[in-house]
Amino acid sequence: GQQVMQIPQYQHVQEGEDFTTYCNSSTTLSNIQWYKQRPGGHPVFLIQLVKSGEVKKQKRLTFQFGEAKKNSSLHITATQTTDVGTYFCAGGGGYQKVTFGTGTKLQVIP
């Protein structure tokens, strides 16, 4: 079945440093979604990428979808304490059988 791996599993950064998490799928994806889960909370949708090579920005967050539609990345510029949480990618394989990555837990040190 479809597998989606994320690296790193954990990341500690000083406030103001940049952060990147990578997502890799064993199969070609129809789309990739990114979610953020604050500590003790539930996943909240951030963005969806559909096209090969697509790049989208949300303020300090930059999302990329690979040319082969098998990988994606999320880059946060100049992290803030409000960025703390776990970031999940989720690969769409059709019929909403969305497969979530293992997540990257981000800790920001003030």
Place this chain on the structure above:
Amino acid sequence: NAGVTQTPKFQVLKTGQSMTLQCAQDMNHEYMSWYRQDPGMGLRLIHYSVGAGITDQGEVPNGYNVSRSTTEDFPLRLLSAAPSQTSVYFCASSRGQFNEKLFFGSGTQLSVL
């Protein structure tokens, strides 16, 4: 609009007990699903439904039953709880079946002793 409502928030069961986790959405969403979240394993799909009367298995369906008699409700049943089912459970819904963002409930933390 309450969104996706899950109850209860916390539950402790003994091995062999049964219970139902409730999930309701008021957004008229066609698609509903249940995930479990375990440390280091992300969110794994248990069961999903693409409309009233239609359900299907996800990645980890064993030990769980679902039904979808109405568009709004999608309960998850544990028939005979086992310690391996200790987890955080999330219900999620989306407007349609393809390329639609998921809206999650606040989760149920379940412990099976």
